[in-house]
Amino acid sequence: MNSTLIRCSDVTLGYENMTVLEHVSFELNKGDYLCVVGENGAGKSTLIKCLAGLKKPMEGKITFSGSVNRRDVGYLPQQTAIQRDFPTSVREVVMSGCLNNSRLIPFYSKADRERAANHMAELGIGELADKSYRELSGGQQQRVLLARALCASNKMLILDEPVTGLDPIVTGEIYSIIKKINHKYGMTIIMVSHDVKTAVKNANKILHLKNTVQFFGSTEEYLNSSTGREFIGGQR
Amino acid sequence: MLEMLSYPFIIRALVVGTLVSLCSALLGVNLVLKRYSMIGDGLSHVAFSAMAVATVMNWAPLWVAIPVVIAASFILLQLSSGGKLSGDSAIALLSTGALAIGIFIISMKSGINTDINNYMFGSVLAISKSDVSLSVMLSLVVLVLYVLFYNKIFAVTFDEPFARATGVKVDFYNMLIAVLTAVTIVLGMRMIGALLISSLIIFPAMSSMRLFKCFSSVVICSAVISVMCFIAGLVVSFEYSAPTGASVVIINIAVFAVFCAIDFIKGRIHLKDSAFDK
Numbered sequence: 172m173n174s175t176l177i178r179c180s181d182v183t184l185g186y187e188n189m190t191v192l193e194h195v196s197f198e199l200n201k202g203d204y205l206c207v208v209g210e211n212g213a214g215k216s217t218l219i220k221c222l223a224g225l226k227k228p229m230e231g232k233i234t235f236s237g238s239v240n241r242r243d244v245g246y247l248p249q250q251t252a253i254q255r256d257f258p259t260s261v262r263e264v265v266m267s268g269c270l271n272n273s274r275l276i277p278f279y280s281k282a283d284r285e286r287a288a289n290h291m292a293e294l295g296i297g298e299l300a301d302k303s304y305r306e307l308s309g310g311q312q313q314r315v316l317l318a319r320a321l322c323a324s325n326k327m328l329i330l331d332e333p334v335t336g337l338d339p340i341v342t343g344e345i346y347s348i349i350k351k352i353n354h355k356y357g358m359t360i361i362m363v364s365h366d367v368k369t370a371v372k373n374a375n376k377i378l379h380l381k382n383t384v385q386f387f388g389s390t391e392e393y394l395n396s397s398t399g400r401e402f403i404g405g406q407r
Numbered sequence: 408m409l410e411m412l413s414y415p416f417i418i419r420a421l422v423v424g425t426l427v428s429l430c431s432a433l434l435g436v437n438l439v440l441k442r443y444s445m446i447g448d449g450l451s452h453v454a455f456s457a458m459a460v461a462t463v464m465n466w467a468p469l470w471v472a473i474p475v476v477i478a479a480s481f482i483l484l485q486l487s488s489g490g491k492l493s494g495d496s497a498i499a500l501l502s503t504g505a506l507a508i509g510i511f512i513i514s515m516k517s518g519i520n521t522d523i524n525n526y527m528f529g530s531v532l533a534i535s536k537s538d539v540s541l542s543v544m545l546s547l548v549v550l551v552l553y554v555l556f557y558n559k560i561f562a563v564t565f566d567e568p569f570a571r572a573t574g575v576k577v578d579f580y581n582m583l584i585a586v587l588t589a590v591t592i593v594l595g596m597r598m599i600g601a602l603l604i605s606s607l608i609i610f611p612a613m614s615s616m617r618l619f620k621c622f623s624s625v626v627i628c629s630a631v632i633s634v635m636c637f638i639a640g641l642v643v644s645f646e647y648s649a650p651t652g653a654s655v656v657i658i659n660i661a662v663f664a665v666f667c668a669i670d671f672i673k674g675r676i677h678l679k680d681s682a683f684d685k
Contacts, residue, residue, distance in 0.1 A: 223568070224572050224574075244572055258616050258621065259561075259620075260621035263622050264565065267561060268569075271574045277559075
């Protein structure tokens with residue numbers, strides 16, 4: 172069954188008086204894997220922030236439907252400078268993903284602990300649970316943040332350039348984890364990526380932005396479109 | 408040493424000081440990690456100015472200072488999150504501005520002497536009986552709120568965008584941290600001094616971050632260090648008739664130095680071990 176999970180209708184985004192993106196419309200079904208591509212400054216991150224609920228659209232509407240609501244979003248933001256030397260254990264970080272489910276109770280429940288442990292085990296960081304987050308490698312840190320995002324939602328994952336600064340091998344590992352999450356749980360994935368070739372390999376839908384929508388559709392259509400051919404050709 | 412406990416003012420200082428040290432250590436970890444270390448400094452100068460006005464007008468200092476400093480903490484947060492002024496210059500503006508106003512007002516009335524000295528550098532004698540109950544109550548409120556919201560405060564400090572995306576009310580918790588800090592600063596500044604109170608926020612957190620690597624242990628260690636340093640400082644100040652604030656800060660410096668040394672030695676041993684492994 173193809174139920175629409177998220178619908179963007181004629182969304183315009185910007186900062187103060189400056190418009191970054193306009194007339195963005197698309198919709199995604201459950202289990203879709205969308206890659207948002209485009210050049211720097213095309214408004215990719217701005218759109219992602221809006222989908223994650225960090226920014227309000229200037230015009231237009233984003234609606235979640237069916238069983239999903241605003242809180243059911245697992246978000247993987249770009250890393251900040253504060254995090255790199257933040258004294259915290261892996262478990263503490265992953266657990267903090269459970270906060271939206273225990274909004275009335277100030278402390279974590281047993282179920283929260285189990286969920287966090289399961290996700291850590293699944294992403295291969297189970298034995299790192301008590302290690303210090305800042306002493307991990309970039310790839311391990313990204314797995315930790317993914318586990319945290321999975322604790323926050325099992326329906327939709329929004330990723331903002333998840334492989335920035337990682338070496339090719341680790342990049343491949345992260346992409347295959349994301350692919351697995353998409354397949355195994357039928358989670359909807361929305362990912363911003365610089366790397367259009369990998370995007371095309373993994374995603375089933377592509378949204379190409381250049382201050383407005385240049386292309387939205389399935390990956391096959393994108394590969395045959397002039398926008399797609401030009402952009403992928405340009406990257407070689 | 409036990410003799411000091413026979414003075415009621417020392418007992419009062421011990422009770423209020425211990426609670427304030429506890430609060431400032433807990434909040435300090437978050438403020439340092441959020442790069443808001445100097446917020447305590449800015450707020451204490453505002454508190455100085457508010458207390459100067461209260462002295463001149465003959466109002467109860469705490470009742471004037473607490474609302475004023477809470478208001479100042481709101482303004483600071485707005486200024487630095489709005490992006491119009493960067494955080495550190497906003498704090499510098501506020502703190503020097505408030506200090507100037509405070510000194511101006513106080514000199515109108517009494518001439519610059521003991522009052523200024525006491526507020527700037529603190530005095531154990533400053534805590535009156537009626538202040539004790541208010542201070543104890545407020546610091547207990549700070550502690551309870553901190554413990555209740557510990558997980559959310561962690562999430563907001565570690566990763567604001569993520570917390571916001573998962574529906575944590577980030578702005579509310581930032582406000583909460585600011586308000587709790589404001590209350591703690593006002594309660595502590597008369598004993599420790601407006602110029603020194605921010606060290607109570609920064610030192611314990613910095614010391615414990617040298618040795619501990621997980622958030623909960625940093626927080627606990629910081630609380631323990633802070634209380635121990637306060638008690639030790641009070642004893643030292645009593646024995647040598649030195650100002651309490653300065654004594655407490657000196658003990659904190661010593662602890663920081665020791666923790667740095669341990670961290671350094673641990674690093675060397677670790678290096679040696681890994682050299683042997685090869």
